Amino acid sequence: MGHVDLQPSSFISDFLLQTGGVAVIDGGLATELERHGADLNDPLWSAKCLLSSPHLIRTVHLDYLEAGADIIITASYQATIQGFEARGFSRGESEALLRKSVEIACEARKMYYDRCIEFACDDSEDGRILKHRPILVAASVGSYGAYLADGSEYSGIYGDEITVETLKDFHRRRVQILADAGADLIAFETVPNKLEAQAYAELLEEENIKIPAWFSFNSKDGVHVVSGDSLLECVSIAESCKKVVSVGINCTPPRFIHGLILSIKKVTTKPILIYPNSGESYDPEQKEWVQKTGVSVEDFVSYVNKWCEVGASLVGGCCRTTPNTIRAIYRTLSNNRSATASLKS
Numbered sequence: 001m002g003h004v005d006l007q008p009s010s011f012i013s014d015f016l017l018q019t020g021g022v023a024v025i026d027g028g029l030a031t032e033l034e035r036h037g038a039d040l041n042d043p044l045w046s047a048k049c050l051l052s053s054p055h056l057i058r059t060v061h062l063d064y065l066e067a068g069a070d071i072i073i074t075a076s077y078q079a080t081i082q083g084f085e086a087r088g089f090s091r092g093e094s095e096a097l098l099r100k101s102v103e104i105a106c107e108a109r110k111m112y113y114d115r116c117i118e119f120a121c122d123d124s125e126d127g128r129i130l131k132h133r134p135i136l137v138a139a140s141v142g143s144y145g146a147y148l149a150d151g152s153e154y155s156g157i158y159g160d161e162i163t164v165e166t167l168k169d170f171h172r173r174r175v176q177i178l179a180d181a182g183a184d185l186i187a188f189e190t191v192p193n194k195l196e197a198q199a200y201a202e203l204l205e206e207e208n209i210k211i212p213a214w215f216s217f218n219s220k221d222g223v224h225v226v227s228g229d230s231l232l233e234c235v236s237i238a239e240s241c242k243k244v245v246s247v248g249i250n251c252t253p254p255r256f257i258h259g260l261i262l263s264i265k266k267v268t269t270k271p272i273l274i275y276p277n278s279g280e281s282y283d284p285e286q287k288e289w290v291q292k293t294g295v296s297v298e299d300f301v302s303y304v305n306k307w308c309e310v311g312a313s314l315v316g317g318c319c320r321t322t323p324n325t326i327r328a329i330y331r332t333l334s335n336n337r338s339a340t341a342s343l344k345s
């Protein structure tokens with residue numbers, strides 16, 4: 001994107017200088033695609049829209065940019081060469097679909113910049129944020145468990161036959177394709193266990209991946225990652241990998257985040273990222289979220305400044321959060337930033 005130094009060590013710190021100290025990550029992509037009517041009950045989940053409705057993915061990215069997101073995450077979470085091949089696509093077609101996820105996000109960013117020029121004001125009357133600013137496209141990589149679509153994404157239990165090598169072989173080509181497709185970084189999201197974190201770290205080094213990455217783990221008890229592995233050991237893997245520029249937590253209930261940031265801080269010097277889900281519980285049998293079990297946008301946002309005070313530098317939302325959540329995060333952070341600026345002046 002041209003504004004950020006490509007040295008992994010300063011990539012995020014340079015970006016954060018330009019965003020005023022904290023960057024806003026987008027909200028749930030699959031959630032928003034469903035809200036627009038997409039049926040994602042499919043092994044490809046949100047990646048199904050790469051086949052059926054790419055324009056909808058672009059619209060959702062644009063909605064998040066207009067809600068104030070500085071980073072948008074591509075629709076490749078559950079897009080894998082193996083998954084597309086199982087649907088009858090050739091190897092070449094499957095790779096093209098992965099690239100397409102990045103191209104769609106880049107197109108949305110271009111359209112957004114065009115709108116900023118057209119409107120030439122920071123806030124439009126209808127509440128859209130149209131402010132020219134550096135925007136990063138993060139290429140999503142979901143776990144092996146997400147590809148399996150059998151619940152192991154939230155158990156992190158893969159069985160003894162799955163090793164670091166199996167996982168590296170599973171992700172290798174996908175990561176290479178996404179890294180060469182024009183994304184600014186790779187978002188390894190919802191990482192459920194230590195084995196997969198290790199596989200990602202080794203792949204980044206061994207394959208000489210040219211763009212930086214973030215590692216984002218999920219937790220369901222506020223202490224461990226979902227498999228039960230030690231969060232501190234998982235974060236330490238990210239900490240030792242030079243290509244990893246940020247580490248944190250996603251798709252985890254907001255009530256656990258404060259404690260998780262305090263733990264992560266003990267083992268990392270890298271900027272910490274946080275994009276929780278709405279706190280609603282997920283019913284793996286029914287494959288749906290249980291409505292009204294989560295927190296309101298107001299409650300979610302009331303946590304945000306506290307998360308930043310204790311050390312989060314990138315904040316957004318995951319499943320069941322929407323552009324409204326992101327707009328509220330943007331506004332609370334801008335209020336906070338201008339309050340800090342006036343205190344200093």
Ligand SMILES: [Zn+2]
Pocket residue numbers: 250251277318319
């Ligand atoms: Zn999620």
